[in-house]
Amino acid sequence: MTVSAADLAGELKLLRRGRGIAAPQLAERAGPALRAVCGMAEGEGNAAIRKTLGECLSGWARSLPEDLCTAVLAALGLHPEAAHPFYQDRVRWLAKHLQRDDRTARRRIDDGIHQLAEVAVASTSESDKTEAAQPSRRWHTEELRVAVALDQPVPEVLESRRIVADADDIAELDLALTLTDSVYRGEAIGSEDLRVDVFHGGRLTGRVMESTDRVGLALRLPSPLKRLSKHEIALRFRAEFRHPHFVCVPRHPVDLFDLHVRFALPIPVEVVLLERVFQDDASDEAARGFSLTPDASGEVHVQFRHLTPGFAYGVRWRPSEN
Template sequence: MSTTDVVAELKILRKGRGLSVAQLTERVGPALQAVCAISADDDAAGVRRKVSDRLLALIEALPGDLRMSLLAAFGLHEQAQHPFYGERVSWAARTLERDDRTVRRRIDEGIDRLAEYAVATTKPAAAGPSRSWHTEELRVALALDQPVPEAFEFRRVVVDADEIDELDLALTLTSAGSNSRPLEETDLRVDVFHGGVLTGRHMESSDRVGLALRLPAPLHRNDRHEIALRFRAGLRHPHYVCVPRQPCDLFDLHVRFGASVPEEVVRLDKAFQDDARDPAVRGAALTVDSSGEVHEQFRHLVPGFAYGVRWRPAEAGA
C-alpha cells in the first residue's frame, strides 16, 4: 500500500454523495480496506462505520481550513450533506469565505496529507497469508447471444490454509440505474457442473449474491481443486468484470456477442468497481472478431479491483 494508492481511492470516495453513497463497499478499494482495517466479514454497515470513523480521526489532525474542506468533500459535515460533490465544495467555499477553485485545491492538498497520515499510522499486515485460498486460474466464457445471458466459469483454486471444506463465492449484477428494482436471489441461476455442492446463497448487498460451495472432501495447504459453474442472469449493465476477493493469477475471458455487435468494446484493467459502468472511465479499445467475439487475458489480479470488458450496444435501427 502506498500514498499514491490511498490518494487515488480517496478521490473516488469523494464523488457523488461521498460517504453517503449507497454502494460504498464498491468504492472502497484494497488500500482503504487496509487503512480502515476492513475484513471480508464486514457487512455494508460495518464498512461505512469503519471508513467514517477512520477518516474523521485522520481529518482531525489537519489544520482548520483543510479539515473543514475535507469534511465537506466526503459529506462528513452535518451541514454538507448535498448529493453532489460540487455543491459540497460550494458550501465549504462560502463557509471559509473563499472561492470554489481555492477550496478544490485545498481538498486535493488535504487528501495528500490524509494519505500520508493514513499510511504512516496503518499497522502492517501480519506475516503470512491471511486468506484461506486463492485462484490460480479463472476461465470464463460469456454468451450474450442466448435468450438469457450465460457464463461458464472454470476455476482452479489453491489452498492457503491448513484445511478448508468450503469456498465462498459471489457474483454482482450491477443496477442499470436508480430506478432499477433491487436484485433478488432468484434473478441469478447457478448450476454446478463439478467440484462441489452449492449449500447456501444470500444477499451480501443490494446487487451482490454470496454463494457457499461445499467441497467433496476437505482440502489442505497447497492442494489444488477445480470447479465448473454456469451462471444465467439478465445483465443489468453492459459490462462483465471479475472483482476478486482473493488474489487471482490468471483471468481468461471470452465474450460472445453474436450478431449483435456493439458499437464499442473497451478493456477494463485494474479499474475501481464503481467505475466499471461509468462510460467516462476509458479503457483500451477492443475489436470484435468475425465470430462476434472478444478474448482478453488478465494476470496477477489485485483483490478489490475490476478486470474485464465494457461495451456500448449498437443503436436500434443503426
C-alpha cells in the same frame, strides 16, 4: 527492497537496448529494481525471466494512454509488429506507426517508460499493502477461465476455476457475483433473476445477499483441502445483463483471468478493456481502456494476470443503436 520510479525507469532504458526483452543476456540485464517489482526469485534463467518480465510489463503498459503503451511495448521488443533486433529499427517502426518523426517517437518512449515505472512501483506498493491487510487469506485462484455468451435467449456465463489452498482444512469456498442495476437495489435478487448451476467440484450450500446487488455463494467441497493442494470447479450462471459490461472483482487473489465474450448481433459499436478499475467505474464511460475489436464470430478474448482483490477486470461495450 524499496524501489523508486527513477531507478526502475533507468533499468527499463537499459533493457530497451539491442533486442530488448529478447536479449540473450537477459539474466544480466534485468536489474534489481525490475526483479523486485516483478517478484522474480534469485537464480531464474533467461526463459523464466523473459516470461515474467513480458507478463508484468505488458500488464502495466495497458494502463497507459494508447500511444505511450504502444511506444513502451515497441521499445522493449514486446509489440508483435515491432519485433526488430535493433532498438533503432523499433524506433523507426514506432515513428511510422505514429506518423511522426524519430525524435518524437523517442520522446514518446521516454515518457512511456517513466509513466510505466510509476505505475509499476505504485501497483507493487498497493499489492504489498493488500497482502499485509489480508494475513488470514486461506485460498486463492490460480486460474479462472470464463466464457460469456450474450447471444443466448438468457445470457450465460460458464466459469472454470482452479483454486489453491493456502491453509489446511479448506472445506468451503466463499464466492460472489454482483448484478449492478438499480432494478435490484433494495430488494433481493431471486433465484429466477440469477440461476446458478454447479457442473463439478462441489455443492452449493448457501446463498445470501451481501449487499443490495451482491450475491454471496457458499460452495461446499467434496472433501477438505490441505495446504498447497489444488481443486477445480465449474459453474454456470444465467442472468439478464443490466449494464453493458462484464468484470471480475475478486475477493481473493487471482493469478490468471482468461475471458471470452461472445456478442449478439448487431455487434457493439465499441468494446473497451477494463483493467484494475474501481467497481463503480466499470459502467462509467469516462473510465477508458484499450479498444477491442470483435472477431468474425463476434467475440473478444482478453487475459489478466495477478489481479488485485477489490478491483474490477473485464470488458465494457456500447451496444449498437440498431
